[in-house]
Amino acid sequence: MRVGTNRSLVLLRWACLSIAMVLGGIAAALSAFVYAATAEPVDEISAMVSGVARESMAVADSYLSGAEAAAATATTILQTFGRQPSESHLTVLHSAVANNPSLDAAFVGYDDGSFAFVGRSLENPHGFRTRLITNGDSADRQVTISERDRAFAVVLSENEVVDEYDPTHRPWWTDSLPQDESPRSIWTDAYPFASSGEFGVTHARPLINGDGSAPAVVGVDVRLTELAEFLSRRAPSKGGTAHIFGADGSLVASSNPDILVPDGLQTVVAARAAQSLQPSESARDEPLRHIWNNDGARTVSAVSGVGANDSWTLVVSAPTGDFLTGFRSSLAPVRGALLGIGIIMPLTMALAAWWLWTSIRRLHRDATTDRLTGLLNRGEATDRLDALISTHRTPETLLVGIVDLDNFKLINDQLGHRTGDHAIIVAARFLQRGVGNRGFVSRLGGDEFLVVLRGSAGPVEFVLDEILHGLSLELGRMITDPSIPPVTASCGYHLHRDDAHANSASLLRRADVALLNAKLTRNCSMKFAPGMTLPRPALA
DSSP states (O other): OHHHHHHHHHHHHHHHHHHHHHHHHHHHHHHHHHHHHHSOOHHHHHHHHHHHHHHHHHHHHHHHHHHHHHHHHHHHHHTTSOSSOOHHHHHHHHHHHHTOTTOSEEEEEETTSOEEEEEEOSSOTTOEEEEEEESTTSTTOEEEEEEEOTTOOEEEEEESOOOOOOGGGSHHHHHHSOTTSOOOOEEOOOEEOTTTOOEEEEEEEEEOOTTSOOOEEEEEEEEHHHHHHHHTTOOSSTTOEEEEEOTTSOEEEESOTTTSOTTOSSOOOOSHHHHHTOOOTTGGGOOEEEEEOTTSOEEEEEEEEESGGGOEEEEEEEETHHHHHHHHHTTHHHHHHGGGHHHHHHHHHHHHHHHHHHHHHHHHHHHHBOTTTOSBOHHHHHHHHHHHHHHOOTTSEEEEEEEEETTHHHHHHHHOHHHHHHHHHHHHHHHHHHHGGGEEEEEEETTEEEEEEEEOHHHHHHHHHHHHHHHHHHHHHHOOOTTSOOOOEEEEEEEESSOTTOOHHHHHHHHHHHHHHHHHHOSSEEEOOTTOOOOOOOOO
């Protein structure tokens, strides 16, 4: 009887131990689950903010590169002209402004005080205003101010105006030609334009002679309102922000219009949040930062350089709470269900795991895709392109192309951003259908798309031309407003075969050079060829 009792006790002990182990395992699993469910998925949020920052940096560089390219082209042409400004100087500057909608003005100033200026008219939205100062440091100084129409014909002209303007005293001159230092291309900090009084920034480029002297500076103006409008579309979340800081740490532009003081003598930070995001000298060594606010909330910020020589700093930030509100509320039923552990634990665990998994998948999707079109974003696309390049084997050809929609800005300006967004979505879906399983498509930003195709050289170029032709027809059927020129597609592409040193950056750079050349003709594709350079716009 005792043996049977002992065996029963042993079995009971083992049963209790097993139950305890099972309950302990369940408790541990529940504890781990509750911890995982309530913890912030910071890595996913950081990846998403970094993705928005990388995409914003690329779009900002593209936005600013138009001004930089215009100044470079104007400098090259003006270098062949004489020192005395003339109508020919104004023609070159007019070409720069007319071909770049983001520019407010273009000008050239000489060290003797001579000056040529072309800006958009303050009275006529389609016209231009000009200022021509000759013999700047002599007694017979002449000043001519003109109003011109869309075709750059003179409508109103005034001569011998009392004008003491001296270009050598302007910020863009002193920053581009610093004393005891070499001439350099720069973006200025914000300052009031002499012509309109509006706050803006200038990209200045010295005109350097063969002997190294710099008798003149060419500049192009971008208004802060244009930059602020651009940044307003780069905020990664409802409470997120995007800022551009100057070299001295002052705020150049912000996605939040309340941060800039409208009538201040200088652009200043008016919010403590923006001050906390000012980049340090080691910003490049700390591209991703977590900042704890006074209320215990966390803000994730990504830092990157933009503009000529990375002279400005872009900071994209977002509070993690913006992404966790829906995530945490979706777990509220789980916490209540834990009270009935003995009955509904398996179902609760499965349901909670599914909710957790879908939330993380949603965050991952947001970090790798473009929110408007669902295509890969720029960061994910460059990673995939690098992976393709590393596994690429001849004789297969890799076509890397950048597609840009011609006349797209007119859709936003005349039909509104909703129609513009619809056109972007239509283009994205058409490109994705056309590429299929032969490669992939990505939205680089704005109205630019990356198209990657694999195959033999001839066939992939034929496929690309067919896709572009079909896309132009599709956009033509969509945009029927007679006041808008045909919305078509241009593409620059590069064929990669056996370049052992190639990477995504080099292939995209070549495709971008080819695209800029294709944009001169529009509604066409152009292949990158060795020696191809940035285009020089034709003189009017």
